[in-house]
Amino acid sequence: MKQSSAIHAQIRRDIEAQIMAGDWKPGDRIPYEHQLMATYGCSRMTVNRALRALIEAGLLESRRRAGTIVSHPRVQRAALEIPDIRDEVAGLGETYRLHLDRREIRAATAEDRRLLQIEEGEVLALECRHDAGGRAYALERRLINLAAVPEAAAIDFAAEPPGSWLLAHVPWTEAEHRITAFNAGAKELVALGISAGAACMALERWTWRGDERITYTRQVYPGDRYALVARFRP
Amino acid sequence: MKQSSAIHAQIRRDIEAQIMAGDWKPGDRIPYEHQLMATYGCSRMTVNRALRALIEAGLLESRRRAGTIVSHPRVQRAALEIPDIRDEVAGLGETYRLHLDRREIRAATAEDRRLLQIEEGEVLALECRHDAGGRAYALERRLINLAAVPEAAAIDFAAEPPGSWLLAHVPWTEAEHRITAFNAGAKELVALGISAGAACMALERWTWRGDERITYTRQVYPGDRYALVARFRP
DNA sequence: GACTCAATAATGTATATACATTAATTGAAG
């Protein structure tokens, strides 16, 4: 029994339950605040607090004078959580190890500029391999925009995975993911120890802070032994 | 300028901005509520409302007597939005078309029971193909637990994609996704019109309502012309 | 120093009240 016994929490749970049970369907109007006041014998502020939480959560919508209705579920809000590779390996009970294959600070090349959407400047380019239990788990290539994150130039990414460091130290406002499947080429064949033409999964991620792009990364996983799995709530 | 001019919204934006700018780092204590009252010249209820919203959003944590601190970013909250296939195709400016290849109501087989975690009962099994602009876009296989969603038995899924119908009509409390890459077999070769051994992406999804599994689906996309793309905020 | 316990200071919850804002409804004028 960890649930709060606060009135607002109770109202919230009750309304959520009614919606989940299908008693109140999308588009239905739920009771007015003054009716809920009477039902629960509490003040409007308390009812309002419960409703506002459900509105922020996207379960309800309200319009002045018209009342509050159950939202139509928005498909695109189904969200897939993408874990940190080091945590993920640890979660499998395997020993994690990072191999830094390349680390270079350079003036942005044409491709760097395209991926980070910058006019000029320096980037930190990294290439590494994530191992789990002595076996290759994923390949990662990463660009960090040093104009946005100058302190990254001083970090030893042979010790801490770049993704873990960035997510722990740099707040971000927006990101974009791109997941694709492709047939392994010579590079993956050698580095991941898979057969020619085997299906691989590529996960690319761009991360912003405000208008500025912080980092770009492309991670490659062997398709036959990797699944991107995530559990989530709406 | 769509942002609210309410005081609580302003406080919320200001705090968020301070965190994003790095002025307040994870673990730092932000000003006490009574200090923010003084800063903004408003009541504690108003300050509290702003803070509560940020706490629910996971940006802050608070402890009685100790104050409110900036949360340590939780990596696993990076979330990938997965769009509805029909909307996705429409968003590409292509004409969407659904081909229902198979529709069967049957007593759950051993595999159905495993995928839906049921002891017995009837399931609705569907197999369909999603086309975009006259070309195969994805294959879908779906199981619907008729004990959980009896009304699905009466729906004409040749007209409305099963995923669109379910998400619009059945609220869910939890879901799990699994994304894998694999080499195309004979089935994909014919149905998607791709070459033997080409990399494909499979997206599986289980959806719960409470303890009950509502549906299982497996969608297959051709790897060379499909990317799962999503933009999101933390 | 180590333990106990009371005082204190922060957040958590709830109330009664007030006025603002919005949109549905009503009623009057054409």
Added chain:
DNA sequence: CTTCAATTAATGTATATACATTATTGAGTC
């Protein structure tokens, strides 16, 4: 019947206040 303005009923925001809850602080004791 249509149009337009006034009324009204709902939510949105904000305040001042009160008491509950809890972790820290600090004083007193062994």
